[in-house]
Amino acid sequence: MSLTVITILCISITSVIGIFIGSLKFKGIGIGVGGVLFAGLLAGYLLERFAVVLNPEVLTFLKEFGLILFIYSMGLTVGPNIFASLRKNGLTLNLIALAVTTLGTVIAVLIFKFGNFSLPELIGLYSGAVTSTPALGSGQQILAELGEKADIIEKSGFTYAIAYPFTIISGIFVFAMLKAVFHVKVTDEVAAYETQKVDNDPHMQGFNVLVNNPSFDGLEIGDFLKMMHYTMTISRMKRDNEYIIPHEHIKLQMGDILLIFGPRKIFQEISFLFRLAPEQDLMEESAKQIQSQTLLLTNYRRVGKPLKKILGDTRHHWVISRVIRNGISLSPTPELKLAYADEVVVVGKKEETKPLIRYLGNDQETANDTRFIPFFLGMTLGILVGLIPFHIPGVEIPLKLGTSGGPLIVAMLLAYRGSWGRIVFYTPPHVLKAFKFLGILLFLAVVGIASGPGFIKLISRTEGLYFVGLGILITAVPLLTVGVFMRLVKKMNYLTLCGALSGCITCLPTMTFVSNMSNSDAPAIGYATVYPLTIALRVISAQVLALMLF
Template identity: 30%
Template sequence: MQLLNEPLILVFVILCLGSWIGQIKLKGLSLGSAGVLLIGMIFGHFGYQVSPIIQDFGLSLFIVAIGLQAGPRFFRMIRSKGAIFGIIALVIVLAAGITTIIVTKVFQISPALSVGLMSGALTSTPGLAAALQATNDPLASVGYGIAYPFGVLAVVLFVQLLPRFTKVDLKKDLQEANDPIKTNLSPEMAKVVVTNPTLHKKTLKQLKLHKNSIVISRVIRNKQTMIALSDTVILLGDKLVAIGEKEKLDKFTDFIGEKIEMDLENPDNIHLRKITVEAENVIGKTLKELKLRRKYGATVTRIVRNGIELRQNPNMPLIRGDVLTVVSTEDRLEEIEKFFAKKKLTVTNVHIFSLSIILIVGILLGMVPFHLPGLGTIQLGIAGGPLFVALIVGHFGKLGPIHVRYYGPANHVIQELGLVLFLAGAGTMAGQGLVEVIQTEGLKLVLAGMIITILPIIVGYLIAKRLFKLSIVHALGSLSGGMTSTPALGALNQLIDSEDPAIAYAAAYPFALIFVAVASQLVVFFL
């Protein structure tokens, strides 16, 4: 046991045993990364302590990885009807916060334990990080560890059992109910004949279509189809195939001429192909920077990211995994596919300079005090500061010398490494008082954690289903995201063969991450 006094040996023993425990499945459920927290608590009970520096280092890596992953989606969803999922996440966290305050008063639980219970009930590690920052008390980790198992189990059971009890046809319900993401974000196609005399002999570039996010994929003239390029000249009577948001597409049609009905056939020389963005040298670049029309005579008509079809924006940075619908000739498409393909022996490169800048600025921001009227002074801390900065940088992808579009597998590695280092430290801190707390308040804490878990689940589902009229699939997907429960998403995916659960989960998840981190600090003030 003398070897465990060596700090690095202690850390890796906890990680080894914790990851092993986390992989053990019981009826399809496992602790996952929380296994590290459990083993850390055991070691902490026997007097072992992971260095706070290692814990804070892990926390900062984990939080930045979360922010960079959520950034591209977070701000885009705020600007669209997809913000409905943000509202659902807010309601869930708000319900959890209010329930926590009431339960704390009724059961007379300490603030640190209560906020930890809330973070565990919502299975939110960033929430735990914020709770530790706000309370400076390791009991928050004890509360998290007590509430976490039921927090995971409750959402998974709710997702699995609700469709069985309601006996609803999920696919039929999905088609008939409100779909705020696809109805809002999916571009439409229109065939338009040019009748405006002022446009005769104008080039497509002169129409400034990018300002309205309209894309012309083809120009049809005298039964001959041409690929639409910036310097393509249009004439009266030409038929244009336009893609864009419905409202803007209608205005564009009124300006150009009038809609027509026609069968769209692909001539032998023009083809459509879906191409996935993988190459390191294109990640983070925009369609405007890549100049595909000029270099390859090709037009990108659609971009699908994480299952969601995006509005066209030539200035939007591409990320790994984006699926582009490209129109061009067969030989050009072959070239473009190679251009976007992952190069052999390419190493996923983490830009240490960028990562360091984000961490420095984020930690400094976290130290700045903000005065909230009636609540006192609050700091974003090591959790909130880097998260806020990472969200902004993740949204833009590149700010001056800082670029973060190397993420993908690399982001997952950083996130997992940071998470387990943080949980190892938080676990050993919590373990020092674990047994005493359970002996004196064990049953009371378990009951409190169950209440804090169940009420937000019910409230979140009812808001999604009754207020926003979402399908059961979208309601449960947004509930899984609002509760930050990946196992629940996995259970939902087993019920229906569709990408919709993941879309709803991904839309609510980043909002929930932010709200839980903020709520963990605000609840402390009310307590």
């Protein structure tokens, strides 16, 4: 059996065992894909003990390819929402991410200055203390470019593995402490969150109203929507017991019943203009005559086109009530540009919507296809961008984004843009999930195998406990400091705060711990809001640490 085959066999066995370890849970909490790292550590120790040699070139390839695949897929996943997450309430949560990252980086610098260990060990410790595999890969690449020896760089894997499990424990301890110190009642936090959620929910909701305001009698629907800045849409209309598709040129009349879709926040505004008619249910009443269909945009020629262009290109006897993108309902304003795989909710008679179906494509099978050319084209572009040197004033050595930062930034930008001419960069969510898992699986398996012998020796000495303590400092101090400030000064909801803090250390198990306290989605929302920015910040901060302290 060749050395290459033995290496692949070892990686496969390590992955199987690691996935099994990661699937084990205690009270709903597990280490997930981190199990592969610990399986790799054990495999590395056993391989050395029994003098089994693996192909170093294959290991290097799998490690680098796995990291790039994971980082690029992660960028495509978070890219569409990263800029949206910086708006409104997301800005506050992302400032938390910035504060936690900055404070953690400062603590890392201080313990390095006053400690007695190598820079690679610090990079691993810092990355493990925030469970950030991209940060580890980014830091290792910078160290290699700075000329650090490979066997020294491997030490980062030791400290990463030591800090990793204690990050989960530290996070849970901090959240429990915040709950005790501030006498948090979870039921009260859930109630407060749900009230705020209803008031600020951006998703489109439907409600029936009666036109009883003479000021709007004779006003065209298009002019009314324009007056309301297109914050809503009218999908159905009832006049004299007849159900009508409300085109923009139809004039409103006293006594009309309208089914209006819009975000919850306009509910009160509409109630000042018209009388709410909860006794009416136009959607159900008109179901036999008017149907609602959800159509997929899969015709790449329509990608990037504003809705007004679609309305102008097709003769229509239907109304677009909303557009759903990445699970979020958007108001169908004339200027809204469609993205590939957008779900367009159209209201009308089925036979009259056939031209629109042909126009949009509506091919589920096509939407689920993986476009490998755009995928690898984007990955190639990311790698090339990562190789471009640039200078920062005060830093003598030219910087590079590397094969972590380059693919991440390029992927986020391509995912946000959606397409480039006729090239569509959309990749189905299930494919991205598989690529991310495969990528991090390969990377952690190789890191574990390479670090196994040294890790076992390290944890068997008091030095191992020393690194455990330092890792806890990097994890707990920023979380506790920012958590106390946001709760004491800003009065932030406990569940949202803990979810955001979990996102700041990219630690899903700690978010699960908070989620298990209630059935609220507040922790998950907080986690998801800060996650995209946190990924970028951790990659950059690991590089900054390496460059500052080398």
